[in-house]
Every structure is written in structure tokens, then in C-alpha cells.
Amino acid sequence: MQSLPLSSSAFDTGRTAEAHVVAERAGGRTILRRQHVGYPLHVTRGFYLDAARPDVLTLYIQSASGGLYAGDRLTLDVDVGTEAALHLTTQAATVVHHGRGGRSMQQLRIRVGPRAFCAISSDPYVLFPGANLALDATAVVGEDAVLLLVDGLAVHDPRCSGHGFAEYVTQQRVMRPDGRLLLLDRGRLAGGQLRNGALGTMAAAASALLVAPRDKLPGILSLTQAADECGCLAGVSEAPNQAGLVVRMLAPDGGVLTRGIEAVFQVAARAALGVEAARRRK
Template sequence: MHPGRTSRAELGFAVGGGRTFLARQRVPYPFHATRPHHLGAGRPDLATLVLQSASGGLFGGDRLDLVVTANAGAAAHVTSQAATVVHSARGDGSVVANRIEARDGAMLSVTTDPYVLFPEAQLSVATEIVLAPTATVVVADGFATHDPAGRGSPPRRLSTRCRVLSEDGSLLVDDACELDGTALFGPGSVLGPHAAFGSVLVLGAAAGRLDPAAVEARLDALGALAGASPLPNGAGLGIRILAKQGGVLARALDDAHAAAFAATFGAEPSGRRR
């Protein structure tokens, strides 16, 4: 049995010399961070960082924390290297905790390729976002089930929670779900014929530059089923996505993020260097 790991990574972005740089990093195993790249001709100040994993996914008993901070005026995109496999949890489940903080004038995008839940996987993902009044944050993640042996074996459990707070600590959004694995799998799935789902949150002023109907049409054209609606307390826009396969979900998340990214940074995202 895998013994499980507890690890906490920290990334802090700041502005200097006309562009954003990585001012603080702490990336213990299994995290690994590439050096930031400045890829976009439209936004040469924007730093793009790929956060990698040196392990083979998430195992039972793992507790991985990630803290990403964008200081005033920083512009950064943190993304993952690929989908993350969540292995069978024969004891404790896997726990992922994210804290994302954007200070005044910061623009921060944090995108995670889908988590792939194997049979008997148990995963809890908690995200807390702290948003300054003039900051913009885009967060994207998703989940898919996969039974490699084809035996009809579901994951054990999935729980997610995302809380969005203003800088003074006021609660703007609190979104949570907890599902037994059987509710995600097979003919009785709450997802209907779909095997994957995800969400994109666009928080701050950039949300007002997105047309919800246009976003929905853009994602539906990819074969996904999308819904976009305003978040409570004027926090921004929430986009929900259903897909029949994890690959379709990944493409839809990328496309939704591209629309949100363009609204936030004024330029389309550049291709990721893996």
C-alpha cells in the first residue's frame, strides 16, 4: 500500500522590469515547477508557469497543498502538465487543497487539467480564492471517471468545494458538492450519458466582457454541454461543462479558458510548453 504524502507548494508572482517574475517558490516533491516563460507577443509581461508532478498521480493518503499569490499588478498563468490520475484508495482518500490570492490590479489564471478517477478512487478538492477589488482570477478544473479493466467499477467518492472571498474576508461564493462514486458512473449517473464534468470561474471585471450565450455556443460546438451564468454577489461568471469523454472535456476546458483568458489579459493564451 502506498504510504501517502503530505506536501505544500508555494508560488508567488510580482512585477519588476516591466514584466511578471516568480518572486517566491517552494516546490517540494512531488511538485516540480518549470521556469516561467513569457510567451505572448500581445502580453510580454505575462508569466506562464507549468506546474508538474514527479509522481504517477494521486494515491490514497496523499495530502497536497498549493498556494499561488499574485502581488499587485502581476499577470500570471499557472497550469498543469497533463491530466492527473487518481488511483484506488484502499485506505484514506487523496486530498488537494488550493489557495489562490490576487492582490490589487493582479491578473491570475490557474488551470488544472482534468482529474481522472480510477475505480475505488476517493478525492477531495478544496479551493479558496481571495480576490482584491481590482483583481481578476480565472480558475478551471474538471473530473472524469475511467475504468481501465472495463469491469464497471466506479470510483469511491468525490467531494469538491470552492470558496471565493473578498480581501476583507467577506464570503462571495461558496460552491460545494459531495458525490458517492456510484452517482458518477453507469446508467444511474447524475451526469446522465456524460462521463466528465468541469467548471471555469471568471472572477472580477473580466467576467463582464464575456457573453454567456456566446461561451455556451462555443463549447457546445465542441461536443460538450455548457451553461454559463452570473455568480452570486457580483463575483463574476461561472461556466459548467459536461462531456461524454475526458478528452472532450479537456478540449472544452481549454476553449472556455481561452475565452476567459482573452477577456482578462486582452490576448489569446499561447501554447503551453510541456
């Protein structure tokens, strides 16, 4: 009898999985209209955590495996309908394992309809030695809609091997429904650059794109103060084409960065929804 290789063996070429989530407004609140989620991804039942805005739907996306492995290719489609309000977050940080000469890829496709609110705020990706991760997000956002998109990384060497991750590559593209490009944000960080001070003394970093009409944007000072109070070092600038704001954060570790991401979500939600959002427990 021939045994099958384990998921961590050198013969595994990685997993391909797709998830599709559709949130729509019905009966005075946002509901999960449709979902199709493949292993290893899992979406929890919907939560309504905000007493002042009971229409806001919160979903946690989880991984049923031990993180991202070499060659994994995961795709998530998120569709938020007219006047719906969705917050999609993770249950914890995601570990990215050694790439073994390959790359893990995660694609995100987002559509935010008229007068809708969509926040996708993932906890940091924890890059183990040899990890090679590419994130690719494309969002189509209505003129009067709000999108908050956050991703970040934290460096971790559990065995103190002295080796860093291989590479972390990101691309975020935001468009209008008519196809007009609002912004294109690209980043690349090689593990070897950390030894040359790419993050200074910090070991974690994140970017947040906040696309919204002017009257739904928070003040720049409120964003920087909220992140700084959590122990992060934050900077905010205006996005191209008056699309909104771009937030960059550095932190000494993943735990501090997670708190900074949560603080940015709180400030953005307050400006967009007009209320204080409840804490998202994890």
C-alpha cells in the same frame, strides 16, 4: 534486513507535500519571485508565450510520481502580486488511484492582488476505480482583480472491471481582502451515482469560476459557444454577489473536456487581458 514497503503497499499512509509560488510584476513583466516546491510536485521554469502580452507568465505544475495515491495530502499556495499576470496549468491530466478506504486531498490557497490576473486551469483528474478525491480551494481576490479557477474529472476504468470511483468532493470559497465572502461552491459526486445517470451519457465534467469586474467579463454566449464547439455541453450563470460567472461543462471523455477547458481559458483571457492568448502546448 527489513525491506521498506513500496509506495503502493497497504502500509503507506500517503504523502504530505506543500508548494508555494509567488508571482510579482517587475521590469515590465511578471516574474516568479519565490517558489518552494516539495516532492512529488514540480514547477517548470517560466514561459512568456503571448507576444501581444509579454508580461504574462505561464507556469506548468507537474507531478514527479504517477498521480495521486491513497492518503496523499497536497497543498499549493499561489500569491499573485499587484498588476501581475499569471497562468498556472498542468502538463497533463492527473490520475487518481484507488483510495484503499482513505481519501486523497488537494488544497489550493490563492491570493490575487490589485489589478492582477490569475488563471489556474488544471487538466481533468482521471478517477480510477476506487478513487476518492477531495479538492478544497480558498481564494482572496481584489475588487479589481481577475481569477479564473477550473477543475474537473474524467472517469476511467482501464481494466473494464465495472467498478466506479468512490467519491469526488469539491469546495471553492472566494473572498474579498476585507474578509467578505463572495461565494461558496460545494459539490459531491459518488461513483455509484453515475449508474443512476448523474452525468447522463457523459463521462467527464468540469466547473469554472470566473471572478472579475464587469468590464473584464466575457459574454455568456461566447463562453457557451466556445465550449460547445469543442464537443462539450456547457451552461453559464451569474455568480452570487455580482462576483462574476460560473461555467459548468459535461463531456463524453477527458480529451474533449480538456479542449473545453482550454477554450474557456481563451475566452476569459481575451476579455481580461484584451488579447488572444497563445495556445498552451502540452
